[in-house]
Amino acid sequence: MTYPQVLLQNRKPDRIATLEEYQQSGGYQALEDVLHNYSYKDLQEVLIDAVLLGRGGAAFPAGMKLRTVAEDAPFPRYLVCNADEMEPGTFKDRVLIHADPHMLIEGIIIDGYGAKAEKGIIFIRPEYESAARILEREIKIAKEAGFLGKKILGSDHSMEIVVHRSGGRYICGEVTAQLNALMGKRPNPQQPPPYPTEKGLWGMPTVLQNVETLANIPHIIRNGVEWYKNLAKTETGAGTKLFCVSGRVNKPGCFELPMGVRLSEIIEVHAGGMPAGSEYKACLPGGASTRYLPKEFYDIEMDFDPMREVGHRLGTGAIMVFDQKTCLVGATLNLTEFFARESCGWCTPCREGLPYIRDLLLRLEEGEGREEFIPMLQQMSKHLWSSYCAFAPGATSPVESLITYFEDEVREHITQKKCPFK
Amino acid sequence: MLPAELKESLTEHIASVDHPRELVVDIMFAIQDQFGYLSDEAVEEVAQLLNMSPLEVEELATFYTFIYREPVGKYVIHVCDSVICWMDGYESIRDHLCNKLGVEMGETTSDGLFTLLPVCCIGYCDRSPAILINKKVYGPLTPEKLDDILENLRAQG
Ligand SMILES: Cc1cc2nc3c(=O)[nH]c(=O)nc-3n(C[C@H](O)[C@H](O)[C@H](O)COP(=O)(O)O)c2cc1C
Ligand code: SF4
Ligand code: FES
Secondary structure (H helix, E strand, O other): OOOOOOOOOOOOOOOOOOHHHHHHOOOOHHHHHHHHHOOHHHHHHHHHHOOOEOOOOOOOEHHHHHHOOOOOOOOOOEEEEEEOOOOOOOOHHHHHHHHOHHHHHHHHHHHHHHHOOOEEEEEEOHHHHHHHHHHHHHHHHHHHOOOOEOOHHHOOOOEEEEEEEOOOOHHHHOHHHHHHHHOOOOOOOOOOOOOOOOOOHHHOOEEEEEHHHHHHHHHHHHHOHHHHHHOOOOOOOOOEEEEEEEEOOOOOEEEEEEOOOEHHHHHHHHOOOOOOOOOEEEEEEOEOOOOOEEHHHOOOEOOHHHHHHOOOOOOOOEEEEEEOOOOHHHHHHHHHHHHHHHOOOOOHHHHHHHHHHHHHHHHHHOOOOOOOHHHHHHHHHHHHOOOOOOHHHHHHHHHHHHHHHHHHHHHHHHHOOOOOOO | OOOHHHHHHHHHHHHOOOOHHHHHHHHHHHHHHHHOOOOHHHHHHHHHHHOOOHHHHHHHHOOOOOOOOOOOOOEEEEEEOOHHHHHOOHHHHHHHHHHHHOOOOOOEOOOOOEEEEEEOOOOOHHHOOOEEEOOEEEOOOOHHHHHHHHHHHHHHO
């Protein structure tokens, strides 16, 4: 089964698409069109009609976000591109930047126009130093070609883009923490109001979007809303999605597929199926902060709505596949270690609660678990929902769903006084 | 403590932006690249350059994974220990590194060449188990491949 490639249409095994190659595939035509034929409000409307939902995990409509910047909001306004991508299992933004950096650059300039933002900032994790260098080089090339700078292509819109390197911490991916990081402050989250689109970077209106979200924008402009919606397999969905597949599959990788493609097809067809002797037990469908998706959902349509309807989240679409031989208590212990380490430490439920959960899981895994640990894990997970930011509820997703779907496996650790997989 | 040339280029960079503080991570990285890590003196230096208090710099320096507040080896090896690398056996990679180099995680070899540190998912889960050496990725790894990599680095000194 092959599907239209949009975001990865110029992907090559060993190098980026050059500016010329991007332009040959229609690149920068959307920018020209928008700057001359669209008001910034037209642009917002098109993105809303196209149902472009944020690809960074929260699925907020991109056009609506632009619209929350008030008409009379002060200048300068900022557009931040979130290339932090620290959600375990997720590597789509890396693949996209290494395939076609100008697609992202064009997306940033157009989105910037939609917010009347003249300063673009790409916030990128230190592990992606090669991507950061590619972007710096290609931004210069785009500028020399007249796509960046003052009065772009003879319009009223001006824009500069800079690359900002992170020092590396998961919480920097969260919007408000990222803004603090950009301002040289300790990257603690900041509960709204004020919302970043009202008072963000340096107190100015700031729109923040994920890499993949921004890369969609030129295509929507060039090919139209109907075309974009028709890319999806689901009625309510739109566009394609970059699915990263890892874990127990034969061909781990990043695949561009229609929004709403079935999980079973992604695993069996695109990721090469599972290795001999491995059977599907569960996956985390959208990064470490989503819930285990057990076998009963193996055929689910991978789109925001169908997932939400069954109490799950699509997250970043990073599918981590576990087989019947993998201990999910062990996996959840590992995930909780991650969250306990990466907690920013600002608020007590998260800072204290995660090590507590980790300790319970560790004792279970080592055969020292007791029956009352199960309700304790559930209760602690609930407590974490009163934390300051969305990090902690995300961190409890694997724990809570472990008990919801795999309570028997947890209990076996208790009755056998050891990990049954060892 | 900074070489005049570096200080000049940093000062120039700082003068060219609207909000000097936004450069704090860049400045920390630049000084770290020069000396390998960020000493107490370096923290003071960063603070002075950016008109921040040393405490404000310190709370960032200790927050970020890739800023080292203690001396490290010439090659800093970050071993990914998140869930996909866990499934694919990062533990044997870690143990092999520790044995081969004769140090524990968090330590530096006595010849000052290698430092071992854990790190969470580095975004190369399609190449797990994966590690970073001086921010360059290697994976999927086996003990044999690791031996080759270490030997090559040793040969370069
Ligand atoms: C703890 C935490 C970590 C996050 N990390 C990222 C990230 O690495 N990249 C990203 O794009 N969004 C991340 N997000 C989501 C952002 O807060 C935000 O919703 C998103 O970047 C907005 O862009 P979008 O609407 O285009 O998705 C994270 C959220 C939380 C709570
Ligand atoms: S929930 Fe965790 S990450 Fe969020 S503010 Fe509290 S301590 Fe920090
Ligand atoms: S889990 Fe190791 S690179 Fe993602």
